[in-house]
Amino acid sequence: MSYEIEATSKTPAFIIYLLDVSASMRTNMGGKQRIDVVADALQAAFQQMVFRSTKGSRIQPRYRVALYAYSDKVYDVPGGVKTIDQMAQLGIPDLKTLRTTDTAEAFRKAKKLLEQELSQLGGCPAPLVCHMTDGEYTGDDPEPVVREIMQMTTDDGSVLVENIFISDKILPQPIGDVYRWPGVRPKTKLTNEYAVKLRAISSPVPDSYRVMMLEMGYNVAQDAVMLLPGTTPALVQMGFQMSAATPVR
Amino acid sequence: MIEDASNYEAPRELQVPQDRETGVQELTAGPFRLRYLYARSSDCQQSGDPGQDYVALRQDGRRLAFALCDGVSQSFYGDLAARFLGDALVEWLWHYLPPGEFRRESIRQPLREHLLALTEEATVRVRQAPIPKDAPSLLRDALEQKRAIGSEATFVCGVVEMPGPNLPEGRVVLAWLGDAELQLWGQERDRTRELGAEWIEARRWSTRVGPKGGSIGVFVSTLQDVQRVLAYSDGIGSLRERLGRGIGDSELAREVQRLGHMPTSDDVSFLEIEVLPETVAVPIPVTVPAPVVPPPEPPPAIPPRPPVEIPPPSPRARPWLVYAGAVAAFAALCLVVSLAGAPLLERITAPSPAVTATLEVKPSVIVRPTATLPHSPNRTPTLESPLPTPVPPTRMPQTPASETPSQLSQVPPRVAFIEGEDTLPEDAIVVVGGKELRVEEDDLYSLRVAQREVPKSEVLFPYRDLTPEVSLDQVQWVWLVYRPQASSEQVVPVLVTLIVDGQGLPWGPVELQEGREAWVYGVNSPAGLCHFLAQDCPIEELGVPILVKGSWHQREGDWKLQAIEWYRFNPDKKVYVPVE
Numbered sequence: 001m002s003y004e005i006e007a008t009s010k011t012p013a014f015i016i017y018l019l020d021v022s023a024s025m026r027t028n029m030g031g032k033q034r035i036d037v038v039a040d041a042l043q044a045a046f047q048q049m050v051f052r053s054t055k056g057s058r059i060q061p062r063y064r065v066a067l068y069a070y071s072d073k074v075y076d077v078p079g080g081v082k083t084i085d086q087m088a089q090l091g092i093p094d095l096k097t098l099r100t101t102d103t104a105e106a107f108r109k110a111k112k113l114l115e116q117e118l119s120q121l122g123g124c125p126a127p128l129v130c131h132m133t134d135g136e137y138t139g140d141d142p143e144p145v146v147r148e149i150m151q152m153t154t155d156d157g158s159v160l161v162e163n164i165f166i167s168d169k170i171l172p173q174p175i176g177d178v179y180r181w182p183g184v185r186p187k188t189k190l191t192n193e194y195a196v197k198l199r200a201i202s203s204p205v206p207d208s209y210r211v212m213m214l215e216m217g218y219n220v221a222q223d224a225v226m227l228l229p230g231t232t233p234a235l236v237q238m239g240f241q242m243s244a245a246t247p248v249r
Numbered sequence: 250m251i252e253d254a255s256n257y258e259a260p261r262e263l264q265v266p267q268d269r270e271t272g273v274q275e276l277t278a279g280p281f282r283l284r285y286l287y288a289r290s291s292d293c294q295q296s297g298d299p300g301q302d303y304v305a306l307r308q309d310g311r312r313l314a315f316a317l318c319d320g321v322s323q324s325f326y327g328d329l330a331a332r333f334l335g336d337a338l339v340e341w342l343w344h345y346l347p348p349g350e351f352r353r354e355s356i357r358q359p360l361r362e363h364l365l366a367l368t369e370e371a372t373v374r375v376r377q378a379p380i381p382k383d384a385p386s387l388l389r390d391a392l393e394q395k396r397a398i399g400s401e402a403t404f405v406c407g408v409v410e411m412p413g414p415n416l417p418e419g420r421v422v423l424a425w426l427g428d429a430e431l432q433l434w435g436q437e438r439d440r441t442r443e444l445g446a447e448w449i450e451a452r453r454w455s456t457r458v459g460p461k462g463g464s465i466g467v468f469v470s471t472l473q474d475v476q477r478v479l480a481y482s483d484g485i486g487s488l489r490e491r492l493g494r495g496i497g498d499s500e501l502a503r504e505v506q507r508l509g510h511m512p513t514s515d516d517v518s519f520l521e522i523e524v525l526p527e528t529v530a531v532p533i534p535v536t537v538p539a540p541v542v543p544p545p546e547p548p549p550a551i552p553p554r555p556p557v558e559i560p561p562p563s564p565r566a567r568p569w570l571v572y573a574g575a576v577a578a579f580a581a582l583c584l585v586v587s588l589a590g591a592p593l594l595e596r597i598t599a600p601s602p603a604v605t606a607t608l609e610v611k612p613s614v615i616v617r618p619t620a621t622l623p624h625s626p627n628r629t630p631t632l633e634s635p636l637p638t639p640v641p642p643t644r645m646p647q648t649p650a651s652e653t654p655s656q657l658s659q660v661p662p663r664v665a666f667i668e669g670e671d672t673l674p675e676d677a678i679v680v681v682g683g684k685e686l687r688v689e690e691d692d693l694y695s696l697r698v699a700q701r702e703v704p705k706s707e708v709l710f711p712y713r714d715l716t717p718e719v720s721l722d723q724v725q726w727v728w729l730v731y732r733p734q735a736s737s738e739q740v741v742p743v744l745v746t747l748i749v750d751g752q753g754l755p756w757g758p759v760e761l762q763e764g765r766e767a768w769v770y771g772v773n774s775p776a777g778l779c780h781f782l783a784q785d786c787p788i789e790e791l792g793v794p795i796l797v798k799g800s801w802h803q804r805e806g807d808w809k810l811q812a813i814e815w816y817r818f819n820p821d822k823k824v825y826v827p828v829e
Contacts, residue, residue: 009292010512051391055290055322056298057381059388088387123512249513 003206045240071098103137164239166230183224279310330400371456399457403427419472484515
């Protein structure tokens with residue numbers, strides 16, 4: 001249960017992205033729509049995965065990725081689980097905004113996929129569900145299903161859940177330098193109730209992830225949790241970078 | 250050193266191919282019995298890509314030089330660095346290893362300089378390496394990022410020299426950098442601890458910056474009680490104890506196959522050099538005094554490939570009488586051995602089927618007298634790297650004519666990331682750095698100053714938005730060079746050197762003065778130069794060379810460079826352009 005298993009082409013990391021594409025994602029953020037900021041951050045995360053998976057001139061399938069965009073429905077964007085070399089061929093999908101925010105349904109979809117996959121993940125790094133949203137859910141409360149997901153275990157540890165919450169009102173003070181920011185910790189003051197709820201359903205940052213983040217120049221504290229307040233594009237990018245911080249051979 | 254090589258066969262080279270598996274091979278070459286193998290990772294075998302380990306050696310029946318390199322897969326085409334470095338190491342060991350030298354530092358320093366000098370040619374190779382035309386954009390971007398980092402490899406290498414007129418007890422020289430490993434065995438004991446080695450992955454040779462992450466390890470000894478030298482990559486490191494105790498060919502092949510089926514399968518390379526005991530046990534009955542051999546000419550930055558035969562050391566470089574005496578002594582030695590009916594030298598023989606294990610796929614031994622560089626499939630002269638070749642700005646200040654010349658023998662000094670004051674080269678003054686940057690109280694950053702006379706002295710800089718625990722690999726900024734001091738007084742910078750793509754462009758030396766302007770160069774990184782200089786750094790892009798004009802100011806005893814103008818490199822125009 002140490003999150004130390006390295007991703008290899010025989011034991012790839014498995015990441016499920018749940019991306020909120022509700023109408024509010026059209027809101028401006030740093031001169032761009034939030035949805036475009038997310039697309040850029042996703043691209044950067046995929047670039048990082050490709051970087052870590054490339055040996056010689058070839059991408060080794062060290063990551064497997066599922067990508068769901070959700071609003072009132074859940075959409076399987078690439079059409080099933082894809083290896084990172086397949087994702088590189090497909091390119092970054094075009095994300096379009098829709099209407100509502102049925103977060104619970106998105107997590108239910110992730111849980112179902114994990115149930116299908118879990119028996120095949122022996123010897124692999126623990127899977128990670130990376131959820132990005134910019135507002136409160138409009139359907140069921142997602143917390144029960146997220147807690148069920150967090151109780152699913154593999155040889156490497158329980159399934160990890162990361163939340164990237166795009167909002168202006170999460171922390172009392174703006175974050176100056178993202179590279180010096182220690183992350184959201186259990187006692188970090190949050191000024192938004194939904195952020196408090198999301199912290200409760202965010203996994204602690206495993207040490208191995210933290211080391212990778214340090215190598216990338218971030219200064220994540222030992223007791224930080226996988227909740228990223230997406231107040232700036234840089235923080236959104238940090239969140240997606242964290243999702244791909246599985247140790248790699 | 251053998252004084253007269255004409256009695257021997259031409260040197261023989263062996264370069265184990267990277268594009269296929271080589272089962273356990275066993276050869277005898279004069280007094281050396283060699284065993285080696287090579288297996289690519291399962292990923293590479295499935296995709297048909299070359300392995301990123303590399304093994305090369307050269308021998309002439311009295312002397313054997315070898316290198317085993319492990320390319321870093323997270324770097325740009327790690328096989329490229331491994332191959333280039335392996336060949337260059339063998340070349341250096343063969344031609345430029347200081348003869349008769351037993352002091353570690355006297356070998357470490359020229360080797361380090363050579364590894365630095367190699368970056369020029371290696372960088373060209375990296376720039377020319379093509380990226381597959383059909384690579385998707387994400388892969389192309391990743392490869393270009395890696396190209397910017399350069400190609401990297403860890404290495405172990407060494408030379409075994411049999412006793413001769415100038416080396417009555419022979420010599421073994423071993424060197425290493427990284428997590429490829431060596432073992433040294435005597436007749437009945439493991440002597441590896443005598444190396445004092447640490448096999449640390451972060452220590453590497455880079456095509457861009459040369460040695461990085463730590464100092465090069467060096468071990469020198471006579472051949473007394475040296476029976477075996479083992480070299481192997483981390484892909485087979487889990488078997489280190491069994492390798493040391495001695496593992497049979499078939500068992501070794503089985504283990505390598507087993508490792509290939511593991512999820513963590515990595516490239517595997519292994520080389521064992523056994524110094525045959527009968528050769529070592531007979532002392533050389535020669536009592537001529539060792540000649541005073543002048544050091545060889547320093548190797549050029551791009552060492553020329555040798556001709557078909559390696560010429561013996563030039564007799565003109567030595568006192569004639571001593572040379573003649575050595576030749577005579579050696580002839581006498583050969584006569585003794587010949588009369589004893591034991592051929593001193595054996596040519597490299599093809600491996601016997603009996604000792605070739607099942608791993609072998611294709612004929613894999615390249616034995617050739619020439620030293621031509623293997624042609625990389627990754628090379629093409631047509632592809633230009635997107636990496637900028639930084640050029641000095643047109644507004645670069647000139648060296649003030651009135652300044653006192655630097656005491657350094659080489660301006661700018663060859664400086665690089667090093668650890669610990671005990672690793673300082675002979676003429677080094679200081680290098681700012683250390684494994685980590687530490688935040689001190691009162692918003693000051695403490696940068697370690699490594700200096701021979703002032704170990705652990707520190708210089709404080711005002712705090713800027715730097716991240717603690719940032720690796721120095723990410724940080725490239727101006728080199729601050731300090732005057733040697735005999736006491737632990739405050740260290741005052743005296744020379745600021747502009748480093749451009751590994752090449753130094755000094756604009757000093759100057760005594761730092763209040764208000765004196767300075768140019769600093771660096772590659773912008775998350776915790777790099779830009780952040781160091783100003784919180785409101787106007788350049789957001791990472792990985793681009795930037796240039797900053799500033800002026801030095803002393804605040805409460807600490808020097809601070811106040812940024813005045815910012816420039817970023819424009820790769821299209823190959824000039825620095827101002828940033829507002």
